[in-house]
Amino acid sequence: MQEEKPRKQSPCICLKYCLKKHINEISALTRKNILIFSRNKYITFLLLICPLFICAYLHQIQIIVDQYTASLANPHPKEISISQIPKCYGDDCITLGIGLTGGPTEWTDYVIDHIAKSSGLKKNKDIKVLTTQDPLSFIKYIKENMNTTGAGLILCSNYMDFPDNNYLKRIHCDDTKGQVYLIVYNFTEVSKDIFDPNLPNPLEISALSVKLAVDSAIASYHARKKGLKDIFFEAVIQSYPLPENRFLKGYDAVSMTGPLYFFIPPMFVFGLLISEIVKEKELKLRNGLSVIGVSATAFWVSWFIVAFFFSFMTTNSLILSGYLFQFDLFLKTNYLVLLILFLTYSLTMMILGFMISTLINSVKLSYTVSYTFLLGGLVLQNFFTSPTLMKLFHFEGLPDWMYWVKIAFSYYPPFSFSKIFSDIAAKAGSLPNYHERKWESGPGYFWDDFFTERSGWVFGNRYVVPSSFDTLMDLLWNCFILIVFTWYFDHIVEGNRGRSSPPWFIFTYEYWGIKRKNPLTEEIELRNIPASNLVKNDNTEITEGIKLDKIWKKYPRAKTCAVKPLSLIIEKEECVSIIGHNGAGKTTLLSMLTGLLSPSGGTAYVSGYDINYELGKVHQTIGYCPQFNILWDEMTGTEHLWLFAKLRNIPLEIRQELVDQKLQEVNLGKAGNKTVGTYSGGMKRRLSVAISSIGNPSVIFMDEPTTGMDPITRRQVWRLIQNMKKDRVIILTTHSMEEAEILSDRIVVMVDGEIKCSGPSLYLKNHYGEGYKVELIDNNPKTLWEHLSLIIPSLKLVDISGSSLFISIPRTEPKIAQMFFETVEELKIQDWGLKNSSLEEVFMKVTGSLRDL
Template sequence: MVSNIFFKQIKGLIKKTITIKKKKRVETMIEFLYGIQYIMILVILHQTTKSIQPHVIYGTTFNQSSLTTPMLIPFISFDNNSKLIIDRLTAEEPMYHFVEYENEQDLTELFINSDSSLSTNGSTITSIPIFTGVMFNEISLESSVFNYSLVSADIFSDLDSGYSLQLELDLLQSFTELKSGLVMNQNISVIEFPYESSFFNINTVLFIIYLPLFFMYSLQQLIMLIVTEKKERIKEAMKVMGLSEGAYWLSNIIVQITMNLILTILMEIIAYSTGIFTKTNPLMIFIMFLIFSLSLIGIAFLLATFIENPKTAGGVSSIFLLFGISVSAFYQFYIKSRVPSLKYLIFLLSPAAFGEFLNQLSTLESNNLPVTWSSNEFLIPLAFMVLDFILYSLISWYSIQFYQSEYGSSKSFFYFLKSSSSSSSSSSNNDEEKKSIINYQFNNNNEIIDNIGINIKNLKKEFKNSLDNNNNKNNNIIAVDNLTLEIKKDQIFALLGKNGAGKSTTIGMLTGLIPPSSGDATILGMSMTHQMDDIRKHIGLCSQENRLYQQLTCAEHIELFSRIKGLEEEDIPQQVLTSLEEVGLLDQRDQTSTVLSGGQKRRLCLAIAFIGNPDVVFLDECSSGLDVYARHQIWKLLEKKKVGKTIILTTHFMEEAEALAETIAIMTKGKLNCQGSVLELKSKFGLGYNLILTFDNSIGSSSSSSTSSPSGLKKITGIEKPFEKFLFEHFPDCLPMPTNRDLILANREDLELSYSLTQQDNADLSKFFSSLEQLEGEFHIKRISLQMKTLEEIFLKISEDQ
C-alpha cells in the first residue's frame, strides 16, 4: 500500500512539473537553447581552427663542435698505454679534464659523494660537472686489444647521447693513432629522425570549458524550482498532506534527467553532423553526458538545502559549476603532469572528472582515433561521476534532516544515532515518555478514552531572541509554554487568542512544520515526536498562507494533492468536481491561482485540506479574506465535514468560533487560559445576557433627582426609575451599561437602555419576564429584547485581564 501511494505521488509531482514547464514556455525554450548555444560556439571555433596542423621538425645535429662545456672524466689506468691515450686526448680536446683514480672503489665513492667540483694535487677544479668515468681493463697494441668500460654519471642521464658517442670515438681514435702512428681525422654526427612539432590543441580547452556549461541553465532552473517550493512552503504543505521525501526528490530527478536526455541527443546530432565528434562511439558520449548531468542534479539538491532565496540559488549554482570547470582546467594543464595522484581528490568535483574524459576525447578525436570502452579516461571519470552523484545526494539527504531552515522543521545533527539507540540503550526512556502520554488518555476508572483525537501534554516552543547577541537562553522568546490540552473526535475545536498568543505555532508543531522544544502530543494515538510521518497520512492542513503554485489551475491543484493522498486515478476527476463544488469554485476550475481573489485562494486551500477524507484537519484562519456569504457557506461545509473528524480551527472572528465550535480554548502569551463550551465560558467569567428595553419617554417624568440603586450606583430619576427598582429586586448583581447616562440626558422620545445580566437559570428568567409582562404598561415599555452575551465579550474580558 505504501509503495502504491509512493508511485502515485511521483506521478503527481512529475505531472505537476511538466505542466509548469509547459506553461512557462519561454523559460523551457531557453533551457534548451542555452545549452545549444555553447555547442554552436564550439562548432564555429572548431571549424575555424581545424586547418592548423603541426609542422615537421628535423632533429638537431651533434658533432665534435658541440663540445662546448668542460667535462670532468675520472679514469682508472691499466698500464702506461692508457696514460698515453689520456695524454693524447687531453692535447686534442681541451674540453676533457681527466683525473686518475687508483681503483674502482675510489671511483664509485666519487660518484656517490662528490658534487660538481673535484680536488686534485692541491688545486680545485670548480664548476666542472663530473661526466663519465673510464675504466681501462686491458690494452695491447700488439694484439690490437682495447678493452674499457664507461661509467655514466646521473647528472648527464638526461643529456643528448651524442656526448657519450663522441668520447668513445675519441678514445678509439687515440688508440688507433698510438698503434699505427698515423694521425687520423675522424668525426661523428648524431641526427634525430624528423618528427611533428608538439602543438597546443585548442579543442582540449574548448571541450573542457564549453561542454560542461551545456547544462548550466538547466541546473539553474532546477535549483530555483526547489528553493522556490521551499521558500513558499509549498513543499512543507505537501509533506503535511503525506508527501514522501523520497518521492519528491525522485520526481525531480526523473523530470530533469528527461530534459537532459533530450538536450544530449540534440547536442550529439549537432556535434556529429558538424564533425566535432567522428570516431568515438555516440553511445559512450551519450552515457558520459547523461551521468554528468545526473551529478549536477546532486549538486542542485545539495546547494538547495542551504540556500533560501531562489535567485541566490541560481547564482551560486553557476559559480559552483564555473569553479568546478576552473579546477578541471587547472588539473589538466598543470597538476596532472606533476602530481597525477591528486585526481582521486579532485575528481570528487564532477566537472573535474568530466574534464578528464573530455581531454582524452579531444586529443583522440584530433588524431582521428576513438575513445575505447576499456580506456581509463572513460572508466575512471564515469565511476567518479556516479560516486559524486551518490555522495552529493547522501549529504543532501542527511543535511535536510538536521539543517534548521527558515522553512520547515529539523532533527538533531546525530538523529541517526538517536534513531538507532531508541531500539537499544535509549529505548527505555522513549518508552517511558510514550507511556506517560498514553496514560494521559485514560480516565479515572483506568478505562481507555477512545474519543480523544489529539492529546497535548507539556508542549513548549522557544525561539531564539534575534536581538540577543550573547545567545542567553534566558532571553529566548517562549511562543508556547507547556501547553496541555485534550481535543475530542467528531467536533470542531476552536483555538483562539490574540496575535502572538501561540496558536499558529501550536498548529505548526502538531503538523510537523515546527519542531517542539519539549513536550509531546498524540494524534490518533500516534506520537508527534516519533511518528510524524505516519500522522501526516491522516491529516489535512489549511495554513494561514495560501501555499499554491502560480502556474496551476484550481483543478490541477486538486489533482496534485489527490495523488499525494494516494487516491485512485479513476476517482480523481470526481474528487476535483466535489472539492471545487463544495467551496464554490467550480466555475473557476480552469483558472490559475494568480487570477483568483484572496477569498477564492482561501477556499481552494480549504478544499485541498479535506482531500482524501483526513481524520484530523487543521484550519488556521481559513475564513480570512472571505465575504459574509462565502463565510457562511464555509460554515455549512464545516458542519457537514466534522462528522468522524477532529477539526482544529483558529480564527479572529468570534462569531465564527461561537457558531461552529463545540469546544473553545483561549490562549494568552503561549499558555492555555481557559477551555470549554461557549456556555461554560460565559458561566465561568460571569457573563450572561444583555437586557435591552425601549421606554416611551414622551409621557415619562423629567425629574433630574438621583437615588442610589441596590448595587450602590447612582441612578438618574425619570421614567426608568420604577423599572430599575423592579429589576434590581430580581437581579441584584445586574449592571446598567455605561451608555445609559448619556442616553437619559439626551432626553429623546424613545429611550433605549441596556442592562448586563450575569448568567441566570432559565427559571429565574421566566419568573422575571412573567412579572414584567404584568407591569409593562406601568413602566411605559415599548420593546424588550434579551440577547445572550457574545464570545467576543468573553475574549475582550480575558484580554483586558491579561
C-alpha cells in the same frame, strides 16, 4: 463493506504497501513537476536548444579562425607595376614634391619633364618644385604642410654637404661627378599584419615608383646626349609567397574550448532546479506535502526524474548539434561515450544543486548561488580547458601541495568533466604538438581508449594521466557523496521536512524504527489502512481523537515559551476553534500537532499515534489547511485536487468524481480548469479547504481557513466544514468570533501560549460574560439612569450615547432582573432591547484586552 485488516500484517504485505505508496507518490509528484515546466514552456524550450546555440557559436569561431588562417597565406602574390608614380588625388595634393640644392640645371629640368611624361603627371600641379635652397628647407616645408605631398625628391643641382640629422644622412651632393638624388617618403606606413602593427611595409610602392622614374629619366638623359631615343623603364614587383601559418592551421575550437562552453547547458538546468526546489520550500509547499505523509524519498526521486529528463534531453541536444556542425570530436567518438560523459557530469551537477537547495531558504539567494557557480565556474574552466594543465596535474613526483590541490579539484565535478573531455580531444580532436610546432588531428576515440592511461613527456617531465574510466568513477563517487550530504542536510536543516532532526539523528532509536510503547495504542486497534480504502466507507472509524499531554514549545533565543505546557482532550466528531490574539501560540500548536515543528517537551496523540515517535502514521490520518496555501500557480484547481487525490491513494475509478465533487463543494466548478495563479485570495483558500478533506482524514487542522473570503463564500465554506465533522475531529484557528460560534462544539481561548478557558460558546458567555445587556431608548437617558441606579444599585452602566442607555444586569441575581423589568414597565420607556453577552466580550475579558482599552 471494507475488508477487515489483521492487527499485525506480515513483513511482505507491509513492504508491498510501502513500495506501492512510494511509487504512487513519485508518480504524482513527477507529474506535478512536469506540469509546472510544461507551463513555463519558453524557459523549457530555451534549456533544450541552448546546446544548439553553443555549437553554432563554436562553429562560427572555427570559421573565423579558418578564414583568418587562409588570409595570412599567399602562395601566389600578385605582380604590382611600378612603371608609373601613383597619382595623388585631392585638393592641393602634390604627387611629387621636388627640392633642388641650387638653381635648376639642364639635367634636372630634363628629369622633371621625363617623369611628368612617363607617369602622366602635370608640371606645376602634380609635380612641383617646392624649394631651390637646401634640403633642410625642403624638409621644413614637408613638416609644415603635412599630408599634402605624396613623395619627395631632392635633386643635387649644386654641391652641398648634407648635415647629420634625423632626416638626412651625411652625404656629398656634387653634380659635377654625376646625377645624385635623394628620395623622401613616409616610411612609417604600417603593414597589414595585425600581430605586429609597428612593422613598416617593406614594399613602399610610391618610393620604388619614384626611383624607377628618376633612373629612367637619367638614363634617357644620357641616351639623348648620344643621339639615342628616350628611354622608359618598366618594372613590376612581387612579394615572397607566404605559406599557411602552421601554428594556426588545424586549430580545433571544440577541442580547445569545449570544456568552457559545454559547461554552460548543465548549469542552466542546475540553476532552474535549485530555484524551483527552494521556491517550494520558501512557500511552505513542501511542508504541506510532508503534513499529508508524502515521504522525502518520493520528493527527491521525483525531482531526480525531472533532472534526469532535462539532463538526458540537453545531452542529446548537444551531441546532435555536434553532429550537425560536423565537429571532428563528435564524429570520431562513440555516441555512448559522449552520452556517458555529458549525462554523468550533468546529473552530478544536478545532485550538487539538490544539496545546495537543502541549505538555503530563499529563492533570491538561490539565484545568487546559481550565478556564483556559473561565473566562478567559467573562470575555473578557462584553466581546465588547457590540455597541458591536465598533464601538469599528473606529473610524476608532484610536490605535496600540488598533489592536494589535485585531490581537492577531483571533488569538483567540472574538473573531472574537463579531464575526460581532454582525453577524448587528444584522440578525436586536434591538439597542438609543441615539439613539431603544429596541430595534429587524432585518429578517433574508441572504447579501448576509455580504459587506457595516457603517458608522455612535457617540458622534460613524464606524466601519466589516469584512464577516462577512472575519472568517471571519480564523478560517480562525487554523486554518492553529494547524495549522502543531501540526505543528511535534508534531515538536520529546519524547513526542509518540516521538523528537523538533531545532527546525531542516525544514532537515535527512532531513526531505526525502535519505538517506545504508546499507552494509547495499547488500548485501541492499530489499523494500517491504505487511504484508498478510506473513501469506500465513510463510516470507517479510525480516529480516537486528540490528546495533548503537557506539550510545550520554546524557540531558540526566545525568553518565554511560545506554547506553555498544555493538556487537553478532544473527542471524535468534535469541532474545536482556537481563538487568541496574534502571537498567542495557535499556529505553533498546530505546527507541532502536524509535525512541522518539534515540541520542546511533552507530546500529543493524534488518532492514537504519538507525534514524537509515530509521526509517519499521524501524517497518514490527518488533513491540513495551513495559513499558507499549498498551491502551485502553474497548475489548475482540478490538477491540484487530482494531485492530492493520487497522493492519498484515491482509486482511479472514483478519482475524477471526487475531484468534481470537491470543486462543487467550494464553488469552484467553473474555475477548475483555470491556473491557480489567476485565482483571487478567497478562491485559493477555498481550494485549500477542499484539499484538506481529500482522502477522508480522521483529523483535519485548519489554520484561519476563511481568510480573504467574501461573506457569501464564507458561509458556503462554513456549511462544508459542518458537514465534514462526521466521524472526524476538526481543529481550526480563527479571528472571527462569528465563525468560532457557528462552527465550534468547543472554543479554546489561548493567551500567551496558555489555554485560559475552554468550553461551548454558551458556557463561555454565561461564565465569563458581564450578564444581560439592555438598551433603553429615552429622551433623557441620564435622568433615567439616576432613577434606576437608586432603585436597583447592583445595575452596571455600560454606556450613554445620544438617547440610548446601555445597562448590564448580573446573570447571577435573577431577582434583580425581575425587579428591573417591573420598573421599566412602570416607567413607560419608549423602547428597549435585551441581548446576552457576545463572544467578543468574553474574548476581550479573558485576554485582558478590555482593561487595555
